[in-house]
Amino acid sequence: MTQVQLAVFARAPVAGQCKTRLIPALGAEGAAALHAQLVERTVKVAMSVAHAEVTLWTEGKADHPFFQYLACAYPVLQWRQQPEGDLGERMHQVFVAHQQPTLLMGSDCPVFTSALLTEYAALLQQHDAVIVPAEDGGYVLVGLQTPCVEIFRCVDWGSDRVMDQTRQRLCQLALRWIEPEMLWDIDRPEDMQRWADMRK
Template sequence: TTGGQLAAFEAWLGPQVNFEEQVEGGLTERLLAFLGRAPVIFFGADTPDLSAAHVHMAMEGLTTHEVVIGPATDGGYYLIGMRAPYPELLTDMPWSTDQVLPETLKRLDALGIVPLLLERLSDCDRPEDLTLWPDLADGRKTLVAQSVAE
């Protein structure tokens, strides 16, 4: 987390989940800093439809799959979970492009890993994306976390 309130995260996902402050640096550096603590699940807070149920599905998915991915409609993903550290899934990644998910799947295929894919969701990267969530645009819905996306 960065800039979020621990109580809000715990209310959303429950107190049994460990939350840690992000390190400084770009997205790759922030993710790699915690990869050694695998199993891990990384998710961004720029996906208004992301629910605790999605995170719980990812947690459950890691009991049967090495990698769990929540694909985003823009070609990236809103969530990635790993049972073991796979730094090659996070380094030299074309972040913030529509190639993130295809590149991740290509790298997983090369590793012989079949990921569990969760429901595809839209994320909110630009002001025009707010049209998908009118409640967000007028302030009726609030997010509980700061985004990890660049």
């Protein structure tokens, strides 16, 4: 199997600056702690994929103690700072930097497994794009064969229209894409029970 490029977006777990919708339920410190837990879980799953080269694209202070911990715990993990721009521009620049088929994922989907990521990598070999929609109307993973900035334009990031607008862009560009399944991520207090059930 050829080498798999996996890119993970992660924000520094700073209280009050991450998982803000969970603060009413967990408090600022609790939400940040959960975020750190999810980031490390995502990194561990990505690192377990055979033939994978994993790059953590960080937002916020690169010298945050949590990132320093990850650097020690996972020494073969690659590191890059997220570029400037809105979410679409930052995602596009990831694909530009890798310049080969790449799967880019967020760090708050606890359903990812090594088997799923391996499956998505195989599907990307047969399609221009692989996108895994999220239940909230966005998506938790996007894979591209080659960079294509138009996919990320005219999208209302953070809204429940992201996936629908992305489908429109893919159709307009006449790209071959596949949506293997719909998954969920942890953004709202009601997601916490599913997370707790998974860990039983």
